[in-house]
Amino acid sequence: MEICTGLCALMVESGANSGLAQFMSLLIGVLLVSGVPLVTVIILIWVERKIAARIQDRIGPNRVGPWGLMQTFADMVKLILKEDITPTAADRVLYNASPLVSFASVVLLWAVIPFTPFHFGVDLEIAALFFVAVASFGTLSVMVAGWASNNKYALLGAFRVVALLVSYEVPLVFALLIPVMLAGSMSLVDIANAQSGMWFVVLSPLAFLIFYISSQAETGRAPFDLIEAESELVAGFNIEYSGMKFGMFFAAEFLHVFTNGILMALLFFGGWKGPFYYESPLIAFFWLGLKGSIIYLTTLWIRNTVPRLRIDQIMAFNWKFLVPLSIGNVVLISALLKVMQELQLSPRNFVGASVPEMLPTTIVLFLSNLAIIIYIMGMLRKRGEEMRVSSQQTRRAFVQASGSAAGD
Amino acid sequence: MIPLWMYLAVAAALFSIGVFGVLARRNAVAILMAIELMLNAVNINLVAFWRYSETNTDLLLNGYVFTAFILIVAAAEAAVGLAIIISVYRNRRSVIPEDAHTLKG
């Protein structure tokens, strides 16, 4: 952002109109910041295909350019040359607007992401809320796409997607509340700065896990991708879309996953914090990119290895497990934090707090979270065993019944 | 700076459009949407008055809290209102308020 201000000053000095100079510098800033996601998405498409291929024991794109790096451009040319079908029954305006909104809402998220402590688009006071609010445009675009296609399957698919998205937004927001509460601010720069003593993932691993799972669902990735299930169903809400418009939905999803990785790095892993990050903005940027990429790669790993869940399982998992758990976590963390603060064992402001100052808080919060995780894991294991036993009994009964029927 | 009356004029126009929708539309869901418009016209007014009011440190947050409260009321109204519409539709196969006249004497 100082680039903008500096540029603005330069222009005014060289005799330009101050309003125009301000506008131009803003415009350049916007183009700079928005360039990042646009370049990223081109790389991401290649990364995603390559990794999926490796996990499935294939080679993946390897023809166009070295290691198939130019594959994305080839894809783009292909998509451009594809015929773009708009069904006659569709609502033309909304049908065409929906992919635009879907992609734009993800790009818009990058306006508030800080790349280093001093290089960002804007440092909004309400950045965390901005994230959730802008993401809701994505939900709306799914709904509009499904309805505007005027296709039964598209509409049904859109409804399922929307039901899933809104359901998993509840634990997501509750998990988001924890970093906001610990840092005492919604600004992403402040949240990252407040982790100088200790990363929030150590203070509340449970919040991170909940956030991770629900953002996996928010982006419609496996194991929550029943609603699209590319390989089995004919695709969900975007069934009628073809050519570049379909490509936009796809690119938006890829970019959203990576954006979530960066966001989690900022919220829970200290963002750009790492050895020597203060030496140079490049190093800070490197750390943020590294952390974000690692989280992103784990989501790819999960996507390619975990089987799909049924829709009733997805819903039950959210409403009967994640939501109560995330609410309980907020209550627990806030209670412990307040008690620690009243006992003067915890600093009131985490910004600049050193590791020894943070130690008592860290131990108490971490242990309490760990206890909950262990307890829940035990509970889940017991429940899973019960379900397994009952399903085995059903199967045995079925085999016996069919065996006796065959004997007759 | 935009003068206060311009905000109020927009809010007035919005409120009137909402009133027209409530009076004239037949579909209950459309009426509900028009009510949302009216509530939001009030919201513009509250925020504008909050921003332009004379400085009074005690009351500095009144407009803010009022607006947040109206958001909540609007949400609750939408939730219950739509539930009633769905319920009436299920029993009478109609979304026109005039058709729900069981309680008429």
Added chain:
Amino acid sequence: MLELNAISIGFFIFTIFTLGGAIGVVTTRNLFQGTVWLMVSLFGIAGYMLLLSAPFLAAVQILVYIGAIAILITFAVMLTRSVTRVDERYIRTIPSLIGSLVLFLILIAGVTIPVFGGHEGAPVVVKTTHDFGLALVDGNGYVVPFMLASLLLTAAMIGAIFIARDEET
């Protein structure tokens, strides 16, 4: 009278959004399009809140309306739309049109003729989300509205679930 700057341009754009969307809501035949128009209109209102330096309220406006109420209205539209179609959009069109026009004129007269004192001043301190949060749990502040909001939402949720659920299940 108005200089051309970011604020006045923004005001102009948001006015088009708000009023255009509102007119779309009351005139469109198709309820789903009506919902989209409603969202356009409420987006404009979120813009006004930004101009009035209440970014938190603007974000919340978008979160609640575009994120949640739009979805809910669409679900309700789909649930109630399969058998009957309402063919005429309006009843008593002319009286309502006249009534709302008269109302509009009265309101416009009310806001432009400064009967109730004409002074306008912006507050010195623009309060932040942080102050709002503190005031919410302040015994002299807004702790009662805070609790009432929770109670209202709980009641609304229980009531709506009770009404909307199928009787047989």
Added chain:
Amino acid sequence: MNVLNEWAFIGLFALLAPVFPALPIAVAWIFRPRKPNVLKSSTYECGVETIGDTWVQFRVQYYIYGLIFLVFDVEMVFLFPWAVAYNDMSLFGFVAGFLFIFLLTDALFYAWNKKALEWV
């Protein structure tokens, strides 16, 4: 950098953001082949001609999920400021927040008990 300037940045960003996806679509619009025919532009359902309206009957369960989501979403109007100011509150701040959350959890458990969370 004042507040409005920040939002001018966001506003400009929001205006430009749809342009990025629109650009490739526009390019595709220039280059793509155009050979529509009646069958190709008909609704893609299962090969057979579409019967009836898209307005199939939906289940009320969708509405109930939307409803619970709405309530929790609206709750954030108060919970986010509460969380932001949490470090500067006394113990009473925790009690108030706890009561707020507790009341809403009540509603969730009501829904649970009434089996309204079930996807049947």
